[in-house]
Amino acid sequence: MxxxxxxxxxxxxxxxxxxxxxxxxxxxxxxxxxxxxxxxxxxxxxxxxxxxxxxxxxxxxxxxxxxxxxxxxxxxxxxxxxxxxxxxxxxxxxxxxxxxxxxxxxxxxxxxxxxxxxxxxxxxxxxxxxxxxxxxxxxxxDQSNIExxxxxxxxxxxxxxxxxxxxxxxxxxxxxxxxxxxxxxxxxxxxxxxxxxxxxxxxxxxxxxxxxxxxxxxxxxxxxxxxxxxxxxxxxxxxxxxxxxxxxxxxxxxxxxxxxxxxxxxxxxxxxxxxxxxxxxxxxxxxxxxxxxxxxxxxxxxxxxxxxxxxxxxxxxxxxxxxxxxxxxxxxxxxxxxxxxxxxxxxxxxxxxxxxxxxxxLIESAGLLKVTVNGADIYNGKCIACHQFDRKLVGPAHNDVLPKYEGKKAELVKFILNPVKVNPEYPAMPNQGLKPSEAEAVADYLLANYKKK
Ligand code: HEC
Known part of the structure; x- marks a missing residue:
């Protein structure tokens, strides 16, 4: 053409x-x-x-x-x-x-x-x-009357x-x-x-x-x-x-x-x-x-x-x-x-x-992976090696530590993204290298699933 x-x-x-x-x-x-x-x-x-x-x-x-x-x-x-x-x-x-x-x-x-x-x-x-x-x-x-x-x-x-x-x-x-x-x-x-x-x-x-x-x-x-x-x-x-x-x-x-x-x-x-x-x-x-x-x-x-x-x-x-x-x-x-x-x-x-x-x-580049990330999947893939809800393993049982995060999701996300030393009875938790959206999804999953006392 x-x-x-x-x-x-x-x-x-x-x-x-x-x-x-x-x-x-x-x-x-x-x-x-x-x-x-x-x-x-x-x-x-x-x-x-x-x-x-x-x-x-x-x-x-x-x-x-x-x-x-x-x-x-x-x-x-x-x-x-x-x-x-x-x-x-x-x-x-x-x-x-x-x-x-x-x-x-x-x-x-x-x-x-x-x-x-x-x-x-x-x-x-x-x-x-x-x-x-x-x-x-x-x-x-009629034009006759036009002068x-x-x-x-x-x-x-x-x-x-x-x-x-x-x-x-x-x-x-x-x-x-x-x-x-x-x-x-x-x-x-x-x-x-x-x-x-x-x-x-x-x-x-x-x-x-x-x-x-x-x-x-x-x-x-x-x-x-x-x-x-x-x-x-x-x-x-x-x-x-x-x-x-x-x-x-x-x-x-x-x-x-x-x-x-x-x-x-x-x-x-x-x-x-x-x-x-x-x-x-x-x-x-x-x-x-x-x-x-x-x-x-x-x-x-x-x-x-x-x-x-x-x-x-x-x-x-x-x-x-x-x-x-x-x-x-x-x-x-x-x-x-x-x-x-x-x-x-x-x-x-x-x-x-x-x-x-x-x-x-597009979704990846916009950091919007939230749409497809699933808290349970990430938890089962990354956390289960050291954690359980009702029993301590390498790390503490979630049911013991999560109550202090009730209503403080942002702090929990912050910890997951960047674990700091908390309890002298345990070794420090290694950084799991999650993206913010992933950490948030796991935090949601934890807060929704631990046994509330
Ligand atoms: C290699 C083992 C290991 C893995 C994997 C691991 N953790 Fe931990 N986690 C620990 C240990 C050890 C502690 C205790 C740290 C301390 O008290 O300083 C801990 C503590 C915690 C705490 C309690 C923090 C507090 O304020 O008391 C939470 C919540 C937590 N982990 C969530 C997670 C999540 C979510 C994952 C998966 C993304 C994960 N951990 C993966 C070992 C691990």
């Missing part, structure tokens, strides 16, 4: 097996959120640009109205867009750098670029959205720059968004393709691998399915029909969305298959195939319900389809993650072993 994200390596926390498990769950959630939202963003942008072009060609009002209805689907709030699109990418970036710490792979880098492109594309997409609404304002604003010529030229000026924005920003936004999603696809496929991790592949091979390309195409299909579903759900669910009052637009948009939904739901399984074939065989598992079967069954459900609705010209299953589709999407993410699981098993074992060593060193 051209340059490394070493900074991320530096902030990596040491991972215990439990942490890694947790991060894996969070990654599933992150991918699900990202695909859901970025999918809606992409689909609504594609469709609104398509309708805008139709409008430019035919001048039919319904297309223009459709542009306005659709572009607002994902761009309801700037803050939300950044939260749903950028934040998942950044958290996935940190998640992967934790899990794939000490490997050669650079998933975080691709996610980083994805976030950058997405950020810029959002600026264009919002400009596109505002240009559409501003255009209307200029179109219908000043200056104001009129100014209005003219803003009108034409709005128009340029309207014609250009959507396209730029779409291009950048596609690049962002492509980088995301490369990242998420690289994560599940660990066989190639350590063969330093060239940047281009990495970038244009078949699984990245098929995953990217799959993303586009998903985005159109989501968008058509959300159009149907938002504008045509029972009780929400008054959101569109133009009859022509209504029936056009309804049919159009149903057809998109049907055709892309049919293509979706094909792309899942293509993508699965391009996965490394070693990383496939029973879970993976099981999930594919479930996903296929659910998609079949969606296709047949949509077909029935088209035939009957009704929308009664829309809510159920939305529900089924998001479950499908979630399972699809879980499926990807199961490949990740399979192919990272050995790496995770390695990392959690690293962690155990790390933890041991």
């Amino acid at each position: 051209v340059f490394n994200m070493e900074i991320l390596d530096k902030i990596v926390l040491h991972q215990s097996a439990h942490h890694m498990e947790l991060i894996k769950y969070l990654l599933v959630l992150t991918h699900f959120l990202f695909i859901g939202y970025a999918g809606l963003l992409l689909g609504s942008l594609i469709l609104s640009i398509y309708f805008r072009n139709r409008f430019n060609k035919t001048n039919e009002k319904k297309y223009y109205l459709a542009v306005k209805k659709i572009i607002d689907l994902a761009t309801f709030n700037k803050g939300a867009s950044f939260t749903f699109a950028i934040v998942p990418l950044l958290s996935a970036m940190f998640g992967y750098s934790q899990l794939l710490h000490l490997t050669n792979i650079n998933i975080a880098l691709y996610l980083f670029w994805s976030a950058i492109f997405l950020f810029i594309s959002l600026i264009f997409i919002y400009s596109f959205k505002y240009s559409i609404h501003l255009r209307d304002i200029f179109q219908f604003a 000043s010529d200056d104001v009129k030229t100014e209005i003219q000026h803003y009108k034409s720059s709005t128009n340029i924005l309207y014609l250009k920003s959507g396209k730029y936004g779409l291009f950048l968004l596609l690049v962002a999603i492509y980088f995301y696809s490369v990242a998420s496929q690289l994560a599940v393709d660990l066989n190639n991790w350590n063969n330093n592949r060239s940047f281009f091979v990495e970038l244009f691998s078949i699984n990245s390309i098929t995953y990217f195409l799959q993303f586009i299909i998903i985005s159109l399915i989501i968008t058509s579903l959300i159009i149907l759900y938002k504008y045509f669910r029972v009780n929400s029909e008054e959101l569109i009052n133009d009859e022509e637009l209504k029936s056009f948009l309804k049919n159009f969305s149903l057809k998109i939904l049907l055709s892309f739901s049919l293509i979706y399984p094909l792309l899942i298959l293509l993508n699965s074939f391009s996965k490394p065989v070693l990383s496939l598992s029973f879970n993976f195939f099981g999930l594919i079967v479930v996903v296929f069954i659910l998609v079949l459900f969606i296709v047949s319900l949509t077909y029935v609705m088209l035939k009957e010209d009704s929308l009664k299953y829309v809510t159920s389809i939305v529900f089924i589709f998001f479950i499908t999407l979630f399972l699809n993410v879980v499926k990807e993650q199961s490949v990740f699981d399979t192919s990272t098993k050995s790496h995770f074992a390695f990392l959690s072993n690293e962690y155990i060593n790390y933890e041991k060193n």
Whole structure:
């Protein structure tokens, strides 16, 4: 790779097996959120640009109205867009750098670029959205009672720059968004393709691998399915029909969305298959195939319900389809993650072993061994040669000498650490070379176990 994200390596926390498990769950959630939202963003942008072009060609009002209805689907709030699109990418970036710490792979880098492109594309997409609404304002604003010529030229000026924005920003936004999603696809496929991790592949091979390309195409299909579903759900669910009052637009948009939904739901399984074939065989598992079967069954459900609705010209299953589709999407993410699981098993074992060593060193270096030292063990190892509780041996019976230490643990610890001559009937006790934490543990053990009189 051209340059490394070493900074991320530096902030990596040491991972215990439990942490890694947790991060894996969070990654599933992150991918699900990202695909859901970025999918809606992409689909609504594609469709609104398509309708805008139709409008430019035919001048039919319904297309223009459709542009306005659709572009607002994902761009309801700037803050939300950044939260749903950028934040998942950044958290996935940190998640992967934790899990794939000490490997050669650079998933975080691709996610980083994805976030950058997405950020810029959002600026264009919002400009596109505002240009559409501003255009209307200029179109219908009554300028006849404006006296000043200056104001009129100014209005003219803003009108034409709005128009340029309207014609250009959507396209730029779409291009950048596609690049962002492509980088995301490369990242998420690289994560599940660990066989190639350590063969330093060239940047281009990495970038244009078949699984990245098929995953990217799959993303586009998903985005159109989501968008058509959300159009149907938002504008045509029972009780929400008054959101569109133009009859022509209504029936056009309804049919159009149903057809998109049907055709892309049919293509979706094909792309899942293509993508699965391009996965490394070693990383496939029973879970993976099981999930594919479930996903296929659910998609079949969606296709047949949509077909029935088209035939009957009704929308009664829309809510159920939305529900089924998001479950499908979630399972699809879980499926990807199961490949990740399979192919990272050995790496995770390695990392959690690293962690155990790390933890041991940390505790030792902080003098915190108390956590693992056991007073009874030390006593039995070091003291029992000269002491018993009820009998004198080389040294005095503990039951005789400990009462004077009752409530004075610190003094007892001090004696154990540094024995001084006490009783002339006995020889001096040799220093046992214990650490403070060990001496304390033995003192606790003695005080708790001698016979209190
Ligand atoms: C080599 C034999 C020997 C070993 C091993 C030994 N001790 Fe002693 N210990 C003695 C003798 C001898 C005395 C009596 C010293 C004196 O009175 O000056 C003594 C005295 C003591 C006393 C009484 C001190 C007092 O104030 O009267 C305590 C408590 C004690 N030992 C705890 C320990 C503990 C805890 C260990 C293990 C970590 C230990 N000893 C290991 C020989 C030993």
